[in-house]
Amino acid sequence: MHEALGAADLTPTEGRQLVTLIAPCRNEQGHVDAFCDSALAQQLPPGWRMELLVADGQSDDGTRARLDARAVQDARLRVIDNPGRIVSTGLNAALAAARGVVVVRLDIHTVFAPDYVAECLAALARSGADNVGGPWVARGQGAWGRAIAAAFQCRWVVGGARSRDAAYEGEADTVYLGCWPRAVFARIGGFDEQLVRNQDDEHNLRLRVAGGRIWQSARIRSWYVPRASLTKLFAQQYQYGYWRPFVMRKHGQPGSSRQLVPALFVAALAGGVLLAPWWRGPLALLLASYALYLAGASLAAARQAQDWGLLARLPAVIAAYHLGYGAGTWRGLLDVLLRRRAGERWSRLTR
Incomplete structure (x- = not known):
């Protein structure tokens, strides 16, 4: 057994009882108040206190003004x-x-559940892992949002x-969001700033390659709100797929083999279309099977x-x-093979 990368005594003592909550943010005027309410309502274990750091990406929709106003009202927010x-x-x-x-x-x-951070701290102490987190559970809004969430949750x-x-409770390849002893970042570094997407998967892969452990706990509860339209879902997934080869180039392996399946399917579909003028059998069989x-x-x-009631929408989703x-x-x-830099289109966030 290796020693955990971020092994630390998590017992609250003077100077070591602070937990930092971090969140990136850009143009989220319609969501930032609900987020701050959820984050600042966390019920911490005895002896712990918290700070909330929101990194604003030059918002131009009023988000920054709202955050600044909240920070004046609550000194825990910076x-x-x-x-x-x-x-x-x-x-x-x-x-x-x-x-x-x-x-x-x-x-x-x-x-986030009111005990989200408390359960993260408990899981770190219980598992001795270098990163802990809960399951990625989606709750959609509207008919399309609910269908997207249902597909998101289906194995x-x-x-x-x-x-x-x-x-699920146990060892994992990756977890939603994450909670780390700060020492982990001193050992393996922060997040890869060349990646617009998949920076969390890459960081977890880097942690595992370095001998670290990741732990998922069902007690760590949160509810993610996915996209609410097909066009936004497709754009999001296109970006996730686009950045996957950049992670593979860096580490020589995908985070998981299942991440390659959609690309193989698209390749088979394209091959069937190209063969269709001479041989329609493969394309017909592929489409029927799908x-x-x-x-x-x-x-x-x-x-x-x-x-x-979601059945009519789920195939398209x-x-x-x-x-x-x-x-x-x-x-x-x-783009990786041609050594081209990612264009602006693939670097914009899709919310």
Whole structure:
């Protein structure tokens, strides 16, 4: 057994009882108050206190003014500048200003249970891991948002990822958001600022390669609000897929083999289309097989969500997940092979 990368005594003592909550933010005027309410309402264990650092990426919709006003009302909140305007630069800016012995990452579009941070601290102490977190549980808004959340949570859509299993407790490849002893960042560094997406997966992969351990706890509860339209979902998944080859180039491996499946499907689909003028059999077989899969996966997702009214939307939602991610992966791979820098289109956030 190796010694945990961030091994630290988490017993509150003078000078070591501060936990830092960090969150990147840009143009979230409609969500920032609900986020601050959820974060500042955390009920900490005895002996602990917290600070909340929000890294604002030069918001121009009134978000910064609202954050500044909240910071005046509550000294626990500090607003940090993020001139890089993307998630990774925001996280690193907040890390540089963090004073806590433990760092907990939060997300503006997530609602947190009142004991979220307390359970993170308990999981760190219980597991001795270098990063702990809870399952990635989605709660959609509106008809399309609920369908997107149902597909997001279904193992037949996302490939059985443990991060979507709300009941799982144990070792994991990655967790939603994360909570680390601050010493972990001194050992393996912060987040890769070359990555607009997948910076969390890359950081967890880097941690595991360095011998670190990641732990998922079902007691750490939060609820993520996904995109609420097909176009926004496709754009999000395209970006996630686009940045995957950049992570693979850095480490020589994907975070997980299941992340390659959408790209393989898109390649097979493209091959079938190219062969169709001479041989329609492969394309017909592929489309028929995928149609059967969509029907079965839609039934499974609707049943799990206990909402049969989603059935009409789920096939399109599931296809958007797979086609967006797969097509994005191939575009990213092309740019990696041609050694091209990512264009502005792939560097913009899609919320």
